[in-house]
Amino acid sequence: MRDTYVHKGKRKQLIDYLHQKIGITDSFVLDAMNEVPRHLFIESVFEDYAYEDRAFPIAAKQTISHPSTVAEQTELLEVNEGEKILEIGTGCGYQTAVLIQMKALVYTVERQKDLYNFSTKILRELNLRPKFQSFGDGFAGLPTFAPFDKVLVTCGAEILPTELLKQLKVGGKMVIPLGKTDEQILYRFTKISETQFEKEEFGVYKFVPMLQNKSH
Secondary structure, X not given: OXXXXXXXXXXXXXXXXXXXXXXXXXXXXXXXXXXXXXXXXXXXXXXXXXXXXXXXXXXXXXEEOOHHHHHHHHHHHOOOOOOEEEEEOOOOOHHHHHXXXXXXXXXXXXXXXXXXXXXXXXXXXXXXXXXXXXEOOHHHOOHHHOOEEEEEEOOEEOOOOHHHHHOEEEEEEEEEEEOOOXXXXXXXXXXXOOOOEEEEEEEEEOOOEOOOOOOO
């Protein structure tokens, strides 16, 4: 659990890169990412490269997203302090940590048991506590805790999970990658009314697939 001056220096360089080269302007996002020690969320063999804009393999054949992807998705979500956010795909917990650092109330769901166990442990050790963390089916969302101000999906879905849109407040936003396995388009949906949504498109990305329970 070491976060040294070297790590912090590399993290600052990453934040400068995200701002100057990627064009992230939301200081709330940049400040949060500057606080979260990404190297603790990946295997130690990759530690020296943790603050490069690279994805790395994690448990269950999944990946931790590029920092630029995390920054872009988070910026699109337009997070405000105290908002209820549903995150689908906890993964190793890095994106979760960024949202918690932004003082959001995070409700997060993970489909892979190994990742659920890892993220629960590391977030606890860093004293970054989601409001609710569960092992389960992301397609179902968390209707018990709905409605949410924002929904963030960190895995690619081939079809739009309409159940998640239902769990969004009117005026709320959902950021989600949609498309086939080889590449997805990143979308932002804004809920205008119970039946109307505005859809915006933000380019091509590659995410791990969103898994659905076999019973669905």
